Amino acid sequence: MAKEDLELEDEVTVVEDEADESVEAAAEVAKTNLTKRRIIDNYLEERRLQKQLNDYDFDL
Incomplete structure (x- = not known):
């Protein structure tokens, strides 16, 4: 049972790591999109x- 519990905990950790990476990737995409939008707005x-x-x- 203890070995199975450790395996389950490892799986949860992997999912959390993937979630953190996807959040970071989403944040990077949002930042890029915001930058592009600001460039367009400035233009x-x-x-x-x-x-x-x-x-x-000018001849008022």
Whole structure:
């Protein structure tokens, strides 16, 4: 029985390690997606400001 208990505990540890790795991987993906989204937002903001600058009538 003691040997079986140890085997079960080892299996639980493996599952926890895999869960930790998947959480870390998911966090890395989320971080990458957030970075990409910020780059896109900055690009769109720059385009919007460039358009406003081009449309501005400097001869007021």
